[in-house]
Amino acid sequence: MLNASAYMISPFFLKKMKFKFWMSCAGALLVSGCALVPGQYLGVTPTINETDKDYVYDASDVQSVEERADVFSINPTTIAEQIQKRQEVDAQIKAHQSSFRQSPSTEYRVGAQDVLLITVWNHPEINNPAGSMNAALTGRVVNEDGSFFFPYVGRVPAVGKTVADIQAALVKSLTKVLVDPQVDVSVLHYRSKRAYILGQVEKPGVVPLTDVPMTIADLISAAGGLKPEANLNSATLMRDNKTQTIDLYGFYYKGDISQNILLRAGDVVTIPENRYNKVFVLGEVGKPQSLVMPRGRFSLAEAISDVGGFDPLSANAGQLYVIRMGQNERPQIWHLNAASPDALMLADQFELEPRDIVYVDPAAVARFSRVLRNILPTATVARPYIQN
Numbered sequence: 001m002l003n004a005s006a007y008m009i010s011p012f013f014l015k016k017m018k019f020k021f022w023m024s025c026a027g028a029l030l031v032s033g034c035a036l037v038p039g040q041y042l043g044v045t046p047t048i049n050e051t052d053k054d055y056v057y058d059a060s061d062v063q064s065v066e067e068r069a070d071v072f073s074i075n076p077t078t079i080a081e082q083i084q085k086r087q088e089v090d091a092q093i094k095a096h097q098s099s100f101r102q103s104p105s106t107e108y109r110v111g112a113q114d115v116l117l118i119t120v121w122n123h124p125e126i127n128n129p130a131g132s133m134n135a136a137l138t139g140r141v142v143n144e145d146g147s148f149f150f151p152y153v154g155r156v157p158a159v160g161k162t163v164a165d166i167q168a169a170l171v172k173s174l175t176k177v178l179v180d181p182q183v184d185v186s187v188l189h190y191r192s193k194r195a196y197i198l199g200q201v202e203k204p205g206v207v208p209l210t211d212v213p214m215t216i217a218d219l220i221s222a223a224g225g226l227k228p229e230a231n232l233n234s235a236t237l238m239r240d241n242k243t244q245t246i247d248l249y250g251f252y253y254k255g256d257i258s259q260n261i262l263l264r265a266g267d268v269v270t271i272p273e274n275r276y277n278k279v280f281v282l283g284e285v286g287k288p289q290s291l292v293m294p295r296g297r298f299s300l301a302e303a304i305s306d307v308g309g310f311d312p313l314s315a316n317a318g319q320l321y322v323i324r325m326g327q328n329e330r331p332q333i334w335h336l337n338a339a340s341p342d343a344l345m346l347a348d349q350f351e352l353e354p355r356d357i358v359y360v361d362p363a364a365v366a367r368f369s370r371v372l373r374n375i376l377p378t379a380t381v382a383r384p385y386i387q388n
Contacts, residue, residue, distance in 0.1 A: 069331040074300075074322075078334075079349045086351070093245055094258060108211035110158045110166065111192025111265075112146060115139035120174065121182040126151050139188040152177045163187065187211065193265035197223045200230035200271045215260045216246060219269055231274040232295050237261060238268040249296050279352050281307045283360035284315035293354060300336070301348035303358050310338075310360060319361030324353055 072078060110116070117139050120126045140148040146159030153173040158166055167185040174181040193209040202224025207214070216237070220226060232249035246269070250256035263269075277293040286308020300322060304310070310317050318339040326332035336350070337343055352358070 069323075069333045070326060071333045071335065074334050074336040074346055074350050076346070079346060082351065090247075093247070106213045107162050108187065108190075109160050109162055110142060110187065112142050112144050112159055113191040114142045114158075114187055115189035115191065116142065116148065116158070116163075116166070117186050117188040118150065118170065119184040120170075120178075121184070123178065123181075142192070195219055195263045195265070196268045198268065198270045199235075200227040200273050201225065202227060209263065209265055214263045216248075216263065216269055217251070217260050219263060220271075226271065229273050229275060231272045231277055234272050234277075236270045236272075238270070239264060239266070253296060277354040279303055279354070279356045279358060281358045283358075284311040284362050285309065285360055286311060293352070298352050299348050300350040300352055300358065301344050303352060304347065304360075314362050316361045316363040320347070321359045321361070322350070322352065323357040323359060324355070 118127070140150065142148050142158045147155040147157050150156050150170065153170060156166065156169060156173075161169075163185045167183055170183045170185065171181055174183065187210075190208045190210045194206045195209055195214065196206055197219050198204050201220060204223060207219055207222045214222075226232075226248075230248075232252065233247060235246040235248045237244050237246050246261070247256065247259050248271075251259035274295075275292055278290045279293060279298070280290045281303050282288045285304065289307055291303060291306055300320075304320075318337045320336045320338045322334040322336075324332050324334070334350070336347060338347060
């Protein structure tokens with residue numbers, strides 16, 4: 001016959017089993033700590049090939065990342081390549097601008113809707129047949145058919161002609177009815193040729209083109225100047241259904257007068273807004289935020305500085321990344337080991353592009369601390385059960 005006490009579990013044994021259960025749960029949480037760490041972690045770490053000192057990435061640990069993105073290192077070689085590529089792009093843009101920079105004839109040619117002021121000296125009955133009306137209101141409007149009417153002459157072709165051409169034609173015709181006619185021709189109102197300016201200027205709209213040649217800088221000035229939000233790096237000129245980028249930053253701040261193109265009738269200049277040119281600084285920095293890129297160059301070092309630098313308590317400065325969209329819509333990940341202060345010289349030379357994402361990984365101790373913060377509330381809840 002079995003003793004009934006053999007079926008009873010002692011309180012000490014039950015408490016011990018509870019303690020082991022909760023410790024097992026805590027251990028499982030620690031083992032799976034990487035999966036439970038709040039926030040983000042990239043962890044793409046390069047190794048150095050001692051033969052040629054080039055950065056070569058070990059794909060064993062980051063294969064999933066490399067399948068989705070191209071990984072590069074920020075070093076003197078890549079900085080030089082970036083500068084060379086930027087110079088090549090600038091050269092291509094200038095080569096494409098050559099057709100836009102071909103100077104049109106600066107001599108004004110009359111168009112439809114222009115108003116001409118024509119004076120025949122010593123013949124007021126021809127100059128002002130309305131009598132009481134002043135000369136400014138009696139200009140000759142060039143009709144859509146390209147001509148205007150003049151007494152004793154009839155219809156005079158005008159479109160596409162200079163004022164000198166029109167003057168010569170009038171003198172020749174009036175010689176038949178007048179003795180040695182003295183004729184003066186000028187444009188009273190320029191209404192046929194226009195340039196358009198849109199976007200971030202004080203007064204966007206239409207600006208008439210006159211006999212004085214107008215450049216892009218003149219057009220911007222006529223529109224009241226640029227707004228503070230203007231993006232000087234991405235202005236465009238559209239002509240004959242072709243669009244060309246204009247580097248206004250290079251013109252205003254570097255003296256590149258090749259960007260100050262002479263305008264033609266129908267040209268459209270657009271100054272985009274700069275607020276869409278942002279970079280995003282995330283991770284272990286003083287104040288993660290988006291930054292509007294200033295006019296001109298914006299480096300990686302400037303972006304880190306503008307958000308308060310690395311977080312001294314949690315940042316892994318050796319894991320600084322720039323993530324951007326590369327060719328064929330494939331992301332690029334650029335890595336910089338900024339643990340050494342002299343590496344920030346490379347960061348100052350690495351130029352950011354609009355919509356870049358700058359990310360600083362957390363240090364291992366920071367990740368472990370976050371795991372503990374997840375576990376401690378669980379341990380607090382379990383404590384009464386362990387004690388009982």
